Amino acid sequence: MERRSFLKKAGAGIAVGAAAGMAACGKSEQTAAPATTPAAPAVHTGLPAVQWRMTSSFPKSIDTLYGSSELLANRLREITGGKFDIRVFPAGEIVPGLQALDAVQQGTVEMCHSCSYYYVGKDKAFAFGTAVPFGMNARQMDAWIIGGGGQDLLDEFYSNYNVYSFLGGNTGVQMGGWYRKEINRLEDIPGLKIRIAGIGGEILARMGAIPQQIAGTDIYPSLEKGTIDAAEWVAPYDDEKLGFYKVAPYYYSPGFWEPGPVVHFYVNKNEWAKLPAEYQAAFRAASREAHIQMTAMYDHKNPQALARLLSQGVKLRSFSPEIMKKAYDVSRELYNEEAARNPAWAKIYAEFEKYRKSQNAWFGVAEADFDRFMQSVR
Numbered sequence: 474m475e476r477r478s479f480l481k482k483a484g485a486g487i488a489v490g491a492a493a494g495m496a497a498c499g500k501s502e503q504t505a506a507p508a509t510t511p512a513a514p515a516v517h518t519g520l521p522a523v524q525w526r527m528t529s530s531f532p533k534s535i536d537t538l539y540g541s542s543e544l545l546a547n548r549l550r551e552i553t554g555g556k557f558d559i560r561v562f563p564a565g566e567i568v569p570g571l572q573a574l575d576a577v578q579q580g581t582v583e584m585c586h587s588c589s590y591y592y593v594g595k596d597k598a599f600a601f602g603t604a605v606p607f608g609m610n611a612r613q614m615d616a617w618i619i620g621g622g623g624q625d626l627l628d629e630f631y632s633n634y635n636v637y638s639f640l641g642g643n644t645g646v647q648m649g650g651w652y653r654k655e656i657n658r659l660e661d662i663p664g665l666k667i668r669i670a671g672i673g674g675e676i677l678a679r680m681g682a683i684p685q686q687i688a689g690t691d692i693y694p695s696l697e698k699g700t701i702d703a704a705e706w707v708a709p710y711d712d713e714k715l716g717f718y719k720v721a722p723y724y725y726s727p728g729f730w731e732p733g734p735v736v737h738f739y740v741n742k743n744e745w746a747k748l749p750a751e752y753q754a755a756f757r758a759a760s761r762e763a764h765i766q767m768t769a770m771y772d773h774k775n776p777q778a779l780a781r782l783l784s785q786g787v788k789l790r791s792f793s794p795e796i797m798k799k800a801y802d803v804s805r806e807l808y809n810e811e812a813a814r815n816p817a818w819a820k821i822y823a824e825f826e827k828y829r830k831s832q833n834a835w836f837g838v839a840e841a842d843f844d845r846f847m848q849s850v851r
Contacts, residue, residue, distance in 0.1 A: 525559045525583035530570040541642045541763040542586040548759035583744040598817040604734040611643040611733035613832040639760040642736035642767030649725035650705030651717040668704035673730025696720045709778035
């Protein structure tokens with residue numbers, strides 16, 4: 474999709490959305506309850522005061538991701554009259570962002586807000602909690618976890634690490650990243666130095682790319698100096714803040730390695746067992762609200778951010794069918810190899826794949842046809 478096409482389709486809605494969004498911006502968008510949310514019942518006054526600490530894998534500057542933690546904590550204080558109090562700490566204040574789950578497992582903190590796929594170095598099966606390349610989109614992941622048995626499979630897996638998981642957000646399908654030059658053919662992949670981690674990086678490596686694991690603060694200077702050729706991050710709203718468009722003008726979609734990445738609240742099993750049943754119920758309700766809020770806010774913010782980026786000269790591109798098909802084939806080879814050597818992966822993957830195929834069959838009946846039509850008209 475080119476700049477002109479996007480702006481024609483999105484311009485009017487963005488103008489209206491931007492005006493409406495002025496009232497929703499800032500901290501209030503993370504803490505204010507939707508108008509349809511019923512008032513929470515009062516918690517019995519005889520319940521004990523509980524104080525927890527939550528470490529986030531995200532900095533405060535990534536406000537939509539970090540904001541889910543604040544929303545959960547604020548909701549619990551409201552529901553319990555301040556008796557269940559969770560203090561939220563950004564990445565690095567207690568432990569580095571990618572050690573958040575370890576801190577919960579070991580009891581350093583009671584809970585964290587993190588992405589399961591950050592921990593694939595322990596076991597590749599951690600990817601299923603967040604996203605696997607060419608997996609399911611945000612709605613399909615919700616359906617799998619909530620209704621399709623995914624929560625039971627994840628609970629069984631996470632029990633090995635002394636944690637429970639609760640839905641805590643989803644960014645929606647992410648972008649394919651920023652590139653200093655166009656990537657049109659398979660021949661453009663070998664030798665490409667790209668900032669990407671996890672299973673997505675492994676797939677691109679098998680296609681000849683050179684994955685680099687670089688901290689977010691180091692991506693811009695690495696692109697500017699040519700130390701790397703490309704970098705993936707999240708989506709327009711977050712990407713715009715980091716200024717990648719100034720040094721890598723080609724912006725690709727889709728991020729096939731993150732089609733519907735789930736963020737979770739992880740709670741230490743022993744600490745969860747200590748909570749009164751009323752607090753557990755309040756936690757479940759607040760976490761589900763935080764989960765819904767994140768997806769809605771990314772859907773609200775990303776179109777406006779993309780329009781601003783395109784006005785700055787960003788060149789919007791799509792990965793070619795040739796590249797997408799090759800990456801898909803490589804992903805299947807990788808998954809089958811992992812299933813042959815990793816029982817945890819094999820168990821979850823078998824059910825995940827069956828559900829993915831069922832979901833895509835249904836989405837192709839009504840959703841896809843409607844979406845294609847609406848995206849074709851002005």
